[in-house]
Amino acid sequence: MALKVVKVVVVAVINTLRKHLVKPLAKQLAKRRIKQTSHFQWGLLAVGVLGFCVPLMAAVLPEDRADILFHSYDGGGLTVNGPSLLARKQVGKSLSVWGKYYVDSLTSATIDVVSSASEYTEERIEQSVGFDFLHDKSTISLGYTNSAENDFVANTYNFGISHSMFGDLTTVSLGFTVGLDDVSSSVDPNLNESAERFKYRLNLSQVITKNMLMSATFETVTDEGFLESPYRRVRFLDPSDASGVGYQSEEYPETRTSHALAVNALYYLPYRAAVKIETRVFTDTWGINAAMYELGYTHPWRKHWIFEVKYRAYTQDQAEFYNDMFNGIDEFIYRARDKELSSLNTTSIGLGASYEFGSKSWRFIDRGSVNLMYDRYQIDYQNFRNETAVGFTPGTEPLYSQTADIVRFFVSVWY
């Protein structure tokens, strides 16, 4: 109940922001030209001049660091695992370069797959490079990511700028991302589609007291192009078929625009421990409204250990064109039965432990840590029925739910 009240209030705030701030800004950015006296420029002017007025401490580049991570997801007939390598190194005084290599090895026998096809395996490889350039109190970031699987290639370009002000009490960041996707199909060689994605992000991080930090992020994402799965189908009542059910391909709108607002807070407790609160609300043009909150507690123990526990809850409404069972073929122009578009609730409980090691006397490594994190993730779909259940009239099967075990094991070194 409390979550619903929070959701209603914050969605109202988002709608107001969207009406008076985001729509004009998005319109200007979409036209790729910004008028001389636009609000956007006034905002940039204010941020820029503030930076020159206030006596500031210099911002810093991220630490030199490398991480090797093994991840595993197991739930709902889906197993995904693989390694991830991330390394960052400062070059000179002002530049920090980084690279990342990430693999998803996937074996899928999810309910979508077993109800229409057979189990399959595939691999996704993601490679990223980027740099951060520090100049006085500002950091400029550029990044590029290529993600490739047998039927989906995504190229993503990131640009960001952040500026520290008010004696490093406040950091403002702006981000812009362009994503270009190429979609094909392993069963239809003629399918060759594409999609474009644009992301606009504004972040404000603020020191509140000597024990408290807050951060607020607003992000708008627009998609245009082929947004549905080339494999997934919807089902509809079909009296002409012996089973009473017919199938046809999904059809999504070719555009989607979403807005998300996140507010996070960190509080340092008197006995060296930290409490974290994260909240996020979301709305989009497909009619999906969502809300998330997360509570976390971090507790160092003795010299080398850090333990973490967290609880996360998420709820979303379904897309306007989603239905578990349509009344007939071509009932609507747009149709979907992707379970992720259904109304759903998720909860997760996470535990983590880190052991820190190392010494300044080591030659190449300053310090390191060994980390293990485990999350128990529960998804309850509110309008997606278990089609594989037997003994039920189509459309009256029990609602589907799944539980997943998520493991992250990683070693980090600082040098």
Next chain:
Amino acid sequence: MKHLLLGMAVVLIISGCGIEPWVKPYERANLADPIMSFDRDPSATSYINHVHESRELSRGAESGQGGGCGCN
């Protein structure tokens, strides 16, 4: 609207020049503790964000970035 924004910018600029940090640098030991980071382990955060984004329809305003699908 333009005049309002211009006025707000001018007020911010003028007042900004005179703002004194209310948390002094020597009072930030707790804030500098690694446990007071929103994203202490970027690889782990990026991965769990990807897990959520693949199974929940909301997106944006997370701390991680990524591309591709890898979902079903």
